[in-house]
Amino acid sequence: MTAPLTIRTGRVGSRIAGVGSYVPHRVVSNEEMCTMIDSSDEWIQQRTGIVERRWASDDEPLTYMVAQASRMAIEHAKVSTDDIDAVIVATVTHLKATPALAPILAAELGLKDPAAYDISAACAGFCYALAQADSLIRTGNATTVLIVGAERLSDLTDKTDRSTAFLFADGAGAAVVVGSDTPGVGPVVWGSDGTQANVITQTEDFRDAVPTATMPTVYMDGKPVFRWATTFIADAAKDILAQTGLDPEQLDVFIPHQANNRITDSMLRHLKLPEHIVVARTIKSFGNTSAASVPMAMVELLKSGEATSGQTALIIGFGAGLVYAGQVVVLP
Ligand SMILES: CC(C)(COP(=O)(O)OP(=O)(O)OC[C@H]1O[C@@H](n2cnc3c(N)ncnc32)[C@H](O)[C@@H]1OP(=O)(O)O)[C@@H](O)C(=O)NCCC(=O)NCCS
Numbered sequence: 023m024t025a026p027l028t029i030r031t032g033r034v035g036s037r038i039a040g041v042g043s044y045v046p047h048r049v050v051s052n053e054e055m056c057t058m059i060d061s062s063d064e065w066i067q068q069r070t071g072i073v074e075r076r077w078a079s080d081d082e083p084l085t086y087m088v089a090q091a092s093r094m095a096i097e098h099a100k101v102s103t104d105d106i107d108a109v110i111v112a113t114v115t116h117l118k119a120t121p122a123l124a125p126i127l128a129a130e131l132g133l134k135d136p137a138a139y140d141i142s143a144a145c146a147g148f149c150y151a152l153a154q155a156d157s158l159i160r161t162g163n164a165t166t167v168l169i170v171g172a173e174r175l176s177d178l179t180d181k182t183d184r185s186t187a188f189l190f191a192d193g194a195g196a197a198v199v200v201g202s203d204t205p206g207v208g209p210v211v212w213g214s215d216g217t218q219a220n221v222i223t224q225t226e227d228f229r230d231a232v233p234t235a236t237m238p239t240v241y242m243d244g245k246p247v248f249r250w251a252t253t254f255i256a257d258a259a260k261d262i263l264a265q266t267g268l269d270p271e272q273l274d275v276f277i278p279h280q281a282n283n284r285i286t287d288s289m290l291r292h293l294k295l296p297e298h299i300v301v302a303r304t305i306k307s308f309g310n311t312s313a314a315s316v317p318m319a320m321v322e323l324l325k326s327g328e329a330t331s332g333q334t335a336l337i338i339g340f341g342a343g344l345v346y347a348g349q350v351v352v353l354p
Pocket residue numbers: 059060061062065066069070145184185188242243244245247248281282285310340341342
């Protein structure tokens with residue numbers, strides 16, 4: 023007879039203990055954008071809510087941005103780096119298939135032998151990473167997890183493509199997730215629809231691009247994405263509340279992926295969120311930073327005092343794949 027395996031058991035729940043972000047220095051205004059594409063400040067603001075975005079410079083590589091955001095999150099969480107036993111980086115712009123960015127980040131932070139891996143879930147990446155961190159902690163496979171969403175989308179954007187150039191931007195956001203007897207991370211609602219993989223995609227595979235030595239940029243068919251986000255994703259957001267056992271009135275903050283203010287407005291109508299709820303609108307100054315958008319927005323809301331520790335926030339990410347994920351969290 024096969025000997026029974028010993029398994030671990032973990033904590034009842036997890037919570038976000040601290041968050042951090044890195045905002046690249048270079049501000050790119052809509053006016054500057056319009057020197058690259060045939061557009062106008064008015065059109066970009068009306069259609070997306072974006073006024074300016076940040077593009078990282080050569081001295082702000084992804085490795086630097088993730089480390090800076092992580093240091094801030096670790097300090098905020100007041101945990102020892104010795105306690106971090108897993109690191110998950112969500113990104114689609116680490117331009118090496120291997121090694122992953124997570125072990126490089128762990129070494130940069132001086133962490134001791136943590137599990138470390140990257141995940142590719144585009145703009146849903148942070149919420150995917152949070153779901154994994156929560157599961158690792160509740161199964162006892164980790165105790166303290168550093169999760170990061172970070173992008174240098176400017177590397178993969180065709181600056182002359184008027185359907186994407188003004189949207190995508192750079193930045194990093196991080197969170198430290200720890201065990202908690204009172205759950206501070208609700209059940210994830212997540213999924214994917216690979217039949218729509220072609221609506222946000224790179225123009226070609228890296229292998230095909232090598233002979234021409236040009237970087238394959240991100241192509242996007244915005245309309246089906248917009249439709250999907252304002253219907254299916256809005257329903258998923260409702261489902262998150264239902265599965266967490268909360269009414270919209272019990273929510274304090276809504277942090278949707280910062281893709282477009284019109285998508286956020288449509289979700290608000292669909293969810294029938296009460297007036298008092300604070301809504302993240304960092305797209306105005308940061309553009310769409312994909313996996314980094316939710317944690318960057320969380321940091322900004324906490325920094326400005328619009329949101330405070332202990333409040334309940336609905337977070338949801340969605341993007342290329344198409345993939346999505348979201349949950350209710352208690353703010354650190
Ligand atoms: C990209 C997006 C802002 C485009 O807005 P839209 O309203 O769908 O724009 P359309 O492509 O229908 O174009 C409308 C008009 O604006 C024009 N236009 C397109 N891009 C333009 C630009 N950058 N500047 C000025 N005009 C532009 C089009 O030519 C079209 O003109 P026409 O009506 O004379 O033919 C919108 O589709 C969107 O936000 N989609 C979701 C994308 C998203 O969130 N992706 C990330 C998910 S992670």
